[in-house]
Amino acid sequence: MSRRRIGFWYRLAAVIAKPPLVVLFKRDWRGAEHIPADGGFITAVNHNSYLDPLSYAHFQYNTGRVPRFLAKAGLFKGSFVGTMLRGTGQIPVYRETTNALDAFRAAVEAIERGECVAFYPEGTLTRDPDMWPMAGKTGAARVALLTKAPVIPVAQWGANLAMPPYAKENKLRLFPRKTLIVQAGPPVDLSGFYGREPTPDVLREATEVIMAAITALLEDVRGEKAPPEPYDHRRARLEQRRKAAGEGKK
Numbered sequence: 001m002s003r004r005r006i007g008f009w010y011r012l013a014a015v016i017a018k019p020p021l022v023v024l025f026k027r028d029w030r031g032a033e034h035i036p037a038d039g040g041f042i043t044a045v046n047h048n049s050y051l052d053p054l055s056y057a058h059f060q061y062n063t064g065r066v067p068r069f070l071a072k073a074g075l076f077k078g079s080f081v082g083t084m085l086r087g088t089g090q091i092p093v094y095r096e097t098t099n100a101l102d103a104f105r106a107a108v109e110a111i112e113r114g115e116c117v118a119f120y121p122e123g124t125l126t127r128d129p130d131m132w133p134m135a136g137k138t139g140a141a142r143v144a145l146l147t148k149a150p151v152i153p154v155a156q157w158g159a160n161l162a163m164p165p166y167a168k169e170n171k172l173r174l175f176p177r178k179t180l181i182v183q184a185g186p187p188v189d190l191s192g193f194y195g196r197e198p199t200p201d202v203l204r205e206a207t208e209v210i211m212a213a214i215t216a217l218l219e220d221v222r223g224e225k226a227p228p229e230p231y232d233h234r235r236a237r238l239e240q241r242r243k244a245a246g247e248g249k250k
Helices: 007-024 052-061 079-087 100-112 139-147 200-222 233-249
Strands: 026-030 041-045 067-072 091-093 116-119 151-157 179-184
Touching: 007 052, 007 079, 026 052, 041 052, 041 139, 041 200, 052 067, 052 116, 052 151, 052 179, 067 100, 091 100, 100 116, 100 139, 116 139, 139 200, 151 200, 179 200
Parallel strands: 026 179, 041 116, 041 151, 067 091, 067 116
Antiparallel strands: 151 179
16 A cells, blocks of 8 residues: 555544634645655654644645654543544554553554654653753654655644643643744655664664754754754753752752
8 A cells, every 4th residue: 555545534633623723823834845645654753832743733634644643542542532543543652561562563564554654753742941852762763774664854833832831831822823833854864774783772873863854954944053962851850860869968
């Protein structure tokens, strides 16, 4: 199969989600020509707002190639949201369980069927104080090196201005009307990693190449330079703990 049809559930989701997005926000879509017309592929997207999955999905839906997201397994249980996630073929992620590899297998199978799988390589909303992409996790790189599918970097900006991450009050800031910018870039060149054993070091290097491509796109969108080193949330937490332990000994 060369590509997945949009299907009833995705069209229903679009009917529900697109009208308010069109009314409440302006749109600046860039780089749609980089989304493959056929065949399986991966998109690697930055994450800076609870709202940005909708802006990115809107952008890609308009290209005719709908993404399959990896989402927390708990979201699939019951409720209307769970029904929509299951109906649109999203992939549940079971963290730290015996089913943790199921998402990896499902992503590979989807790509082999000619579908698009969307990864948020950061694994969560960015913790970078200035909203730049953080150091990424290796899941997207692992799937990319196994399937050799194109990896399309995607940067987005604007949803975070309407719904800032980690705000004390998650209220939409709709006025003045925000512009949702989504920019896709050309495929990331990972050919230098093909044929190499997927060791932690190799996967980390491939992930850094993917994250650098996303960050470069976001620099273009924002008209600013990102920090030379991506924010590493795990390292920052360790440093905070060491500092707190040191102060406790005084």
